[in-house]
Amino acid sequence: MLTEITPRCHETILKGLYAITIPTPFPVGDVFAYLALGSDAAPLTLIDCGVRTDEARAALQAGLEACGVTFRDIERVVISHHHTDHLGFAAEIAAESGAEICAHRLCALWLEQPEPTRRAFDAYLQPIFREGGVPEDVIKGIEFISAYLGSFVQPTRVTRTLAEGDQLELLSRTWQVYHTKGHAGDLICLYQPEARVLLSSDHLLRDISSNPLIEPPESLDQPRPQRLLDYLDQLQRIAQLDIRIAYPGHGAPVTDVPQLVQTRLAMHVQRAERLRALCAEHPRTLYELVLAMFPRLRQPEMFLAISEVLGHLDLLVRDGKVMPELCNGVAIWHAT
Numbered sequence: 001m002l003t004e005i006t007p008r009c010h011e012t013i014l015k016g017l018y019a020i021t022i023p024t025p026f027p028v029g030d031v032f033a034y035l036a037l038g039s040d041a042a043p044l045t046l047i048d049c050g051v052r053t054d055e056a057r058a059a060l061q062a063g064l065e066a067c068g069v070t071f072r073d074i075e076r077v078v079i080s081h082h083h084t085d086h087l088g089f090a091a092e093i094a095a096e097s098g099a100e101i102c103a104h105r106l107c108a109l110w111l112e113q114p115e116p117t118r119r120a121f122d123a124y125l126q127p128i129f130r131e132g133g134v135p136e137d138v139i140k141g142i143e144f145i146s147a148y149l150g151s152f153v154q155p156t157r158v159t160r161t162l163a164e165g166d167q168l169e170l171l172s173r174t175w176q177v178y179h180t181k182g183h184a185g186d187l188i189c190l191y192q193p194e195a196r197v198l199l200s201s202d203h204l205l206r207d208i209s210s211n212p213l214i215e216p217p218e219s220l221d222q223p224r225p226q227r228l229l230d231y232l233d234q235l236q237r238i239a240q241l242d243i244r245i246a247y248p249g250h251g252a253p254v255t256d257v258p259q260l261v262q263t264r265l266a267m268h269v270q271r272a273e274r275l276r277a278l279c280a281e282h283p284r285t286l287y288e289l290v291l292a293m294f295p296r297l298r299q300p301e302m303f304l305a306i307s308e309v310l311g312h313l314d315l316l317v318r319d320g321k322v323m324p325e326l327c328n329g330v331a332i333w334h335a336t
Protein backbone atom coordinates (compact mmCIF):
# COMPACT_ATOMS: atom_id res chain seq x y z
CA MET A 1 0.00 0.00 0.00
CA LEU A 2 2.61 2.50 1.06
CA THR A 3 5.99 2.76 -0.47
CA GLU A 4 8.55 4.85 1.23
CA ILE A 5 10.28 6.05 -1.90
CA THR A 6 13.28 4.11 -0.78
CA PRO A 7 14.80 4.02 2.69
CA ARG A 8 17.88 5.64 1.25
CA CYS A 9 15.90 8.41 -0.38
CA HIS A 10 13.99 8.88 2.80
CA GLU A 11 17.11 9.34 4.86
CA THR A 12 19.37 11.23 2.54
CA ILE A 13 17.30 12.84 -0.17
CA LEU A 14 14.06 14.02 1.32
CA LYS A 15 12.96 12.96 4.75
CA GLY A 16 9.20 13.00 5.09
CA LEU A 17 8.31 12.39 1.44
CA TYR A 18 6.27 9.28 0.74
CA ALA A 19 4.80 7.77 -2.39
CA ILE A 20 1.43 6.09 -1.93
CA THR A 21 0.47 3.61 -4.63
CA ILE A 22 -3.16 3.92 -5.69
CA PRO A 23 -4.90 1.52 -8.10
CA THR A 24 -6.85 2.87 -11.07
CA PRO A 25 -9.39 1.07 -13.27
CA PHE A 26 -7.54 2.38 -16.35
CA PRO A 27 -4.96 0.68 -18.61
CA VAL A 28 -2.20 2.90 -17.16
CA GLY A 29 -2.40 0.93 -13.90
CA ASP A 30 -1.40 2.39 -10.54
CA VAL A 31 -0.90 6.09 -9.91
CA PHE A 32 1.12 7.73 -7.14
CA ALA A 33 0.03 10.29 -4.62
CA TYR A 34 2.98 11.93 -2.85
CA LEU A 35 2.66 12.82 0.80
CA ALA A 36 4.92 15.55 2.16
CA LEU A 37 4.73 15.64 5.94
CA GLY A 38 4.17 19.01 7.55
CA SER A 39 6.82 21.08 9.33
CA ASP A 40 7.05 24.46 11.04
CA ALA A 41 7.57 26.00 7.63
CA ALA A 42 5.33 23.85 5.44
CA PRO A 43 1.79 22.48 5.68
CA LEU A 44 1.11 18.75 5.40
CA THR A 45 0.62 18.35 1.67
CA LEU A 46 -0.66 15.71 -0.69
CA ILE A 47 0.51 15.99 -4.28
CA ASP A 48 -2.16 14.37 -6.47
CA CYS A 49 -4.80 12.11 -5.01
CA GLY A 50 -5.65 9.18 -7.26
CA VAL A 51 -8.94 8.37 -8.92
CA ARG A 52 -12.19 8.37 -6.99
CA THR A 53 -13.02 4.68 -6.60
CA ASP A 54 -13.59 2.69 -3.42
CA GLU A 55 -10.39 0.68 -3.99
CA ALA A 56 -8.38 3.86 -4.48
CA ARG A 57 -9.85 5.47 -1.35
CA ALA A 58 -8.91 2.38 0.69
CA ALA A 59 -5.35 2.41 -0.69
CA LEU A 60 -4.90 6.15 -0.14
CA GLN A 61 -6.30 6.03 3.38
CA ALA A 62 -4.18 3.00 4.28
CA GLY A 63 -1.08 4.73 2.93
CA LEU A 64 -1.82 7.89 4.84
CA GLU A 65 -2.64 5.95 7.99
CA ALA A 66 0.77 4.24 7.88
CA CYS A 67 2.23 7.75 8.15
CA GLY A 68 -0.18 8.64 10.96
CA VAL A 69 -2.27 10.87 8.70
CA THR A 70 -6.00 10.97 7.87
CA PHE A 71 -7.92 13.07 5.32
CA ARG A 72 -8.71 15.49 8.18
CA ASP A 73 -5.03 16.24 8.74
CA ILE A 74 -4.28 17.26 5.16
CA GLU A 75 -3.66 20.98 4.98
CA ARG A 76 -2.91 21.33 1.30
CA VAL A 77 -3.51 19.37 -1.90
CA VAL A 78 -1.52 20.12 -5.04
CA ILE A 79 -3.04 18.79 -8.27
CA SER A 80 -0.43 18.30 -10.99
CA HIS A 81 -2.94 18.31 -13.89
CA HIS A 82 -6.61 17.73 -14.62
CA HIS A 83 -6.62 14.06 -15.59
CA THR A 84 -9.07 11.85 -13.70
CA ASP A 85 -6.39 9.66 -12.11
CA HIS A 86 -4.71 12.62 -10.38
CA LEU A 87 -7.50 14.70 -8.84
CA GLY A 88 -9.80 12.00 -7.45
CA PHE A 89 -10.18 12.86 -3.78
CA ALA A 90 -9.51 16.60 -3.91
CA ALA A 91 -13.17 17.45 -3.25
CA GLU A 92 -13.53 14.89 -0.47
CA ILE A 93 -10.36 16.01 1.29
CA ALA A 94 -11.26 19.69 0.96
CA ALA A 95 -14.70 18.96 2.47
CA GLU A 96 -13.23 16.96 5.38
CA SER A 97 -10.23 19.06 6.27
CA GLY A 98 -10.69 22.43 4.59
CA ALA A 99 -7.36 21.84 2.82
CA GLU A 100 -6.05 24.45 0.45
CA ILE A 101 -6.44 23.16 -3.13
CA CYS A 102 -3.65 24.26 -5.46
CA ALA A 103 -3.46 23.79 -9.22
CA HIS A 104 -2.54 25.63 -12.37
CA ARG A 105 -5.08 28.23 -13.53
CA LEU A 106 -6.03 26.03 -16.53
CA CYS A 107 -6.72 23.10 -14.20
CA ALA A 108 -9.12 25.16 -12.08
CA LEU A 109 -11.99 24.87 -14.59
CA TRP A 110 -11.70 21.08 -14.58
CA LEU A 111 -11.86 21.04 -10.79
CA GLU A 112 -14.49 23.71 -10.29
CA GLN A 113 -16.84 23.00 -13.22
CA PRO A 114 -15.84 19.54 -14.40
CA GLU A 115 -18.96 18.62 -16.34
CA PRO A 116 -19.38 21.82 -18.45
CA THR A 117 -15.62 21.82 -19.05
CA ARG A 118 -15.67 18.23 -20.22
CA ARG A 119 -18.65 18.88 -22.52
CA ALA A 120 -16.93 21.91 -24.03
CA PHE A 121 -13.82 19.74 -24.54
CA ASP A 122 -15.89 17.06 -26.32
CA ALA A 123 -17.61 19.68 -28.50
CA TYR A 124 -14.25 21.16 -29.47
CA LEU A 125 -13.03 17.78 -30.68
CA GLN A 126 -15.97 17.16 -33.05
CA PRO A 127 -14.76 19.23 -36.05
CA ILE A 128 -11.21 17.90 -35.56
CA PHE A 129 -12.47 14.32 -35.74
CA ARG A 130 -14.70 15.06 -38.76
CA GLU A 131 -11.86 16.77 -40.61
CA GLY A 132 -9.70 13.77 -39.67
CA GLY A 133 -12.12 11.32 -41.30
CA VAL A 134 -12.84 9.59 -37.98
CA PRO A 135 -15.98 7.38 -38.36
CA GLU A 136 -19.09 8.27 -36.35
CA ASP A 137 -19.05 5.07 -34.28
CA VAL A 138 -15.45 5.75 -33.25
CA ILE A 139 -16.38 9.34 -32.27
CA LYS A 140 -19.27 7.98 -30.21
CA GLY A 141 -16.87 5.57 -28.49
CA ILE A 142 -14.52 8.42 -27.58
CA GLU A 143 -17.47 10.43 -26.18
CA PHE A 144 -18.53 7.43 -24.14
CA ILE A 145 -15.08 7.15 -22.58
CA SER A 146 -14.98 10.89 -21.90
CA ALA A 147 -18.31 10.62 -20.02
CA TYR A 148 -16.99 7.58 -18.13
CA LEU A 149 -13.85 9.48 -17.06
CA GLY A 150 -16.00 12.47 -16.11
CA SER A 151 -18.15 10.29 -13.87
CA PHE A 152 -15.26 9.97 -11.39
CA VAL A 153 -14.86 13.70 -10.81
CA GLN A 154 -16.43 15.72 -8.00
CA PRO A 155 -16.20 19.51 -8.20
CA THR A 156 -14.16 21.50 -5.72
CA ARG A 157 -12.83 25.05 -5.52
CA VAL A 158 -9.22 25.83 -6.31
CA THR A 159 -8.10 28.14 -3.52
CA ARG A 160 -4.64 28.89 -4.89
CA THR A 161 -3.51 28.87 -8.48
CA LEU A 162 0.08 27.94 -9.27
CA ALA A 163 2.05 29.30 -12.20
CA GLU A 164 5.51 29.01 -13.70
CA GLY A 165 8.07 30.54 -11.32
CA ASP A 166 5.92 30.27 -8.19
CA GLN A 167 7.47 28.87 -5.06
CA LEU A 168 5.95 26.36 -2.70
CA GLU A 169 7.14 25.41 0.78
CA LEU A 170 7.25 21.62 1.17
CA LEU A 171 9.20 19.60 3.77
CA SER A 172 10.98 22.72 5.09
CA ARG A 173 12.34 23.44 1.63
CA THR A 174 11.40 25.79 -1.15
CA TRP A 175 10.20 24.15 -4.34
CA GLN A 176 9.84 25.78 -7.71
CA VAL A 177 6.81 25.40 -9.93
CA TYR A 178 7.50 24.54 -13.57
CA HIS A 179 4.59 24.81 -15.97
CA THR A 180 5.39 21.97 -18.34
CA LYS A 181 2.51 21.93 -20.80
CA GLY A 182 2.41 19.03 -23.23
CA HIS A 183 0.83 15.85 -21.85
CA ALA A 184 -1.76 18.34 -20.56
CA GLY A 185 -1.81 22.10 -20.95
CA ASP A 186 -2.15 22.60 -17.20
CA LEU A 187 0.57 20.20 -16.05
CA ILE A 188 2.98 21.43 -13.40
CA CYS A 189 6.15 19.82 -12.06
CA LEU A 190 7.69 20.72 -8.70
CA TYR A 191 11.47 21.03 -8.45
CA GLN A 192 13.66 21.25 -5.36
CA PRO A 193 17.08 22.55 -6.50
CA GLU A 194 19.18 21.72 -3.39
CA ALA A 195 17.88 18.15 -3.12
CA ARG A 196 17.78 18.03 -6.97
CA VAL A 197 14.42 16.29 -6.87
CA LEU A 198 11.66 16.70 -9.44
CA LEU A 199 8.08 15.63 -8.90
CA SER A 200 7.48 15.08 -12.59
CA SER A 201 3.86 13.85 -12.62
CA ASP A 202 3.05 12.59 -16.15
CA HIS A 203 5.53 14.91 -17.84
CA LEU A 204 8.34 12.39 -17.50
CA LEU A 205 7.60 8.69 -17.05
CA ARG A 206 10.32 6.09 -17.16
CA ASP A 207 8.37 3.09 -18.38
CA ILE A 208 5.89 4.59 -20.86
CA SER A 209 5.99 7.66 -23.05
CA SER A 210 3.70 10.52 -21.99
CA ASN A 211 1.01 11.17 -24.51
CA PRO A 212 0.38 14.83 -25.41
CA LEU A 213 -3.40 15.03 -25.83
CA ILE A 214 -5.48 17.26 -28.09
CA GLU A 215 -6.96 20.10 -26.04
CA PRO A 216 -8.95 23.24 -26.78
CA PRO A 217 -7.18 26.60 -26.57
CA GLU A 218 -7.93 28.78 -23.57
CA SER A 219 -10.19 30.92 -25.70
CA LEU A 220 -11.91 29.57 -28.79
CA ASP A 221 -10.67 32.39 -31.03
CA GLN A 222 -7.13 31.06 -30.55
CA PRO A 223 -5.62 28.27 -32.71
CA ARG A 224 -5.54 24.68 -31.47
CA PRO A 225 -2.60 24.23 -29.05
CA GLN A 226 0.13 22.07 -30.55
CA ARG A 227 0.67 19.95 -27.47
CA LEU A 228 3.30 17.62 -28.91
CA LEU A 229 5.46 20.59 -29.89
CA ASP A 230 4.89 22.07 -26.43
CA TYR A 231 5.80 18.73 -24.92
CA LEU A 232 9.08 18.41 -26.80
CA ASP A 233 10.05 21.96 -25.78
CA GLN A 234 9.23 21.27 -22.14
CA LEU A 235 11.06 17.95 -22.15
CA GLN A 236 14.21 19.72 -23.29
CA ARG A 237 13.74 22.42 -20.69
CA ILE A 238 13.45 19.84 -17.91
CA ALA A 239 16.56 18.05 -19.20
CA GLN A 240 18.51 21.26 -18.47
CA LEU A 241 17.70 21.05 -14.75
CA ASP A 242 20.17 19.40 -12.43
CA ILE A 243 18.00 16.45 -11.36
CA ARG A 244 19.22 13.63 -9.17
CA ILE A 245 15.91 11.81 -9.21
CA ALA A 246 12.47 12.43 -10.71
CA TYR A 247 9.43 10.94 -9.04
CA PRO A 248 6.69 10.42 -11.65
CA GLY A 249 2.92 9.99 -11.52
CA HIS A 250 3.24 6.37 -12.66
CA GLY A 251 6.02 3.78 -12.55
CA ALA A 252 9.57 3.81 -11.28
CA PRO A 253 11.61 6.92 -10.43
CA VAL A 254 13.89 8.34 -13.11
CA THR A 255 17.56 8.66 -12.20
CA ASP A 256 18.97 9.65 -15.59
CA VAL A 257 16.69 12.40 -16.82
CA PRO A 258 18.85 13.68 -19.75
CA GLN A 259 19.23 10.14 -21.11
CA LEU A 260 15.49 9.44 -20.86
CA VAL A 261 14.70 12.76 -22.51
CA GLN A 262 17.04 11.88 -25.40
CA THR A 263 15.30 8.50 -25.78
CA ARG A 264 11.89 10.14 -25.84
CA LEU A 265 12.95 12.83 -28.33
CA ALA A 266 14.43 10.18 -30.64
CA MET A 267 11.24 8.12 -30.43
CA HIS A 268 9.12 11.11 -31.48
CA VAL A 269 11.42 11.93 -34.40
CA GLN A 270 11.26 8.30 -35.51
CA ARG A 271 7.46 8.12 -35.30
CA ALA A 272 7.08 11.40 -37.18
CA GLU A 273 9.40 10.08 -39.88
CA ARG A 274 7.33 6.91 -40.17
CA LEU A 275 4.22 9.03 -40.56
CA ARG A 276 5.89 11.09 -43.29
CA ALA A 277 6.79 7.87 -45.11
CA LEU A 278 3.15 6.72 -44.93
CA CYS A 279 2.00 10.04 -46.42
CA ALA A 280 4.64 9.66 -49.15
CA GLU A 281 3.40 6.14 -49.95
CA HIS A 282 -0.02 7.58 -50.66
CA PRO A 283 -2.02 10.50 -49.21
CA ARG A 284 -4.18 9.57 -46.21
CA THR A 285 -6.61 10.99 -43.67
CA LEU A 286 -5.70 11.39 -40.00
CA TYR A 287 -7.78 8.33 -39.16
CA GLU A 288 -6.14 6.21 -41.87
CA LEU A 289 -2.75 7.28 -40.53
CA VAL A 290 -3.78 6.29 -37.00
CA LEU A 291 -4.79 2.80 -38.19
CA ALA A 292 -1.59 2.44 -40.20
CA MET A 293 0.57 3.50 -37.25
CA PHE A 294 -1.32 1.47 -34.63
CA PRO A 295 -3.00 -1.51 -36.36
CA ARG A 296 -3.84 -3.31 -33.12
CA LEU A 297 -5.40 -0.30 -31.45
CA ARG A 298 -8.23 -0.87 -28.98
CA GLN A 299 -11.11 1.57 -28.59
CA PRO A 300 -10.07 2.93 -25.17
CA GLU A 301 -6.73 3.99 -26.69
CA MET A 302 -8.24 5.66 -29.75
CA PHE A 303 -8.17 9.24 -28.46
CA LEU A 304 -4.58 8.85 -27.29
CA ALA A 305 -3.55 7.55 -30.72
CA ILE A 306 -5.42 10.26 -32.63
CA SER A 307 -3.79 12.88 -30.37
CA GLU A 308 -0.34 11.47 -30.94
CA VAL A 309 -0.66 11.21 -34.72
CA LEU A 310 -2.08 14.73 -34.98
CA GLY A 311 0.83 15.89 -32.80
CA HIS A 312 3.33 14.29 -35.14
CA LEU A 313 1.56 15.84 -38.13
CA ASP A 314 1.96 19.23 -36.38
CA LEU A 315 5.66 18.49 -36.09
CA LEU A 316 5.93 17.51 -39.77
CA VAL A 317 3.98 20.61 -40.87
CA ARG A 318 6.31 22.79 -38.82
CA ASP A 319 9.26 21.20 -40.61
CA GLY A 320 7.60 21.57 -44.02
CA LYS A 321 7.41 17.79 -44.60
CA VAL A 322 3.66 17.23 -44.99
CA MET A 323 0.62 19.33 -45.75
CA PRO A 324 -3.12 18.75 -45.71
CA GLU A 325 -5.49 19.22 -48.61
CA LEU A 326 -9.17 19.61 -47.79
CA CYS A 327 -11.46 17.36 -49.81
CA ASN A 328 -15.21 17.50 -48.94
CA GLY A 329 -14.36 18.69 -45.43
CA VAL A 330 -11.81 15.92 -44.81
CA ALA A 331 -8.07 16.68 -44.67
CA ILE A 332 -5.91 14.43 -46.83
CA TRP A 333 -2.26 14.48 -45.78
CA HIS A 334 0.44 14.57 -48.47
CA ALA A 335 4.20 14.44 -48.13
CA THR A 336 5.74 17.58 -49.63
Ligand SMILES: [Zn+2]
Residues within 6 Å of the ligand: 081, 083, 183, 184, 202
Ligand atom coordinates in the same frame (compact mmCIF):
# COMPACT_ATOMS: atom_id res chain seq x y z
ZN1 LIG B 1 -2.20 12.49 -17.18
